[in-house]
Amino acid sequence: MSHLYILDGHNPVEEKNVIKWGYWIEKADRHVAVTEFPKCRVSTVFLGINHNLEFSEPILFETMVFWTDNTKDIEEISRRCSTWNQAEKIHMEIVEQVKEMMRIQ
Numbered sequence: 001m002s003h004l005y006i007l008d009g010h011n012p013v014e015e016k017n018v019i020k021w022g023y024w025i026e027k028a029d030r031h032v033a034v035t036e037f038p039k040c041r042v043s044t045v046f047l048g049i050n051h052n053l054e055f056s057e058p059i060l061f062e063t064m065v066f067w068t069d070n071t072k073d074i075e076e077i078s079r080r081c082s083t084w085n086q087a088e089k090i091h092m093e094i095v096e097q098v099k100e101m102m103r104i105q
Helices: 019-028 084-104
Strands: 006-007 011-014 031-036 041-045 061-067 078-081
Touching: 006 019, 031 084, 041 084, 061 084, 078 084
Parallel strands: none
Antiparallel strands: 006 011, 031 041, 041 061, 061 078
């Protein structure tokens, strides 16, 4: 199994040629979604590299929250998954989580 992937539309496809993968990763728009807030940005991207060290589904997408106010007491939020559809769902879940956290502050 390869550890490198490219996207065909929203579908991850294994890429065994590291040169072809490198060209693709350099030019591709790998964003699934980005949501901006006054104090943070929620970003979901296609990683292009399998981050699963086991022999199950590859982990190819990541959602992270980037805080812009350097608040130390806010937890780091990130999640990874295997498919574009899962990534979209996780993005929206984390957006809702951030909205709730901002209401509490």
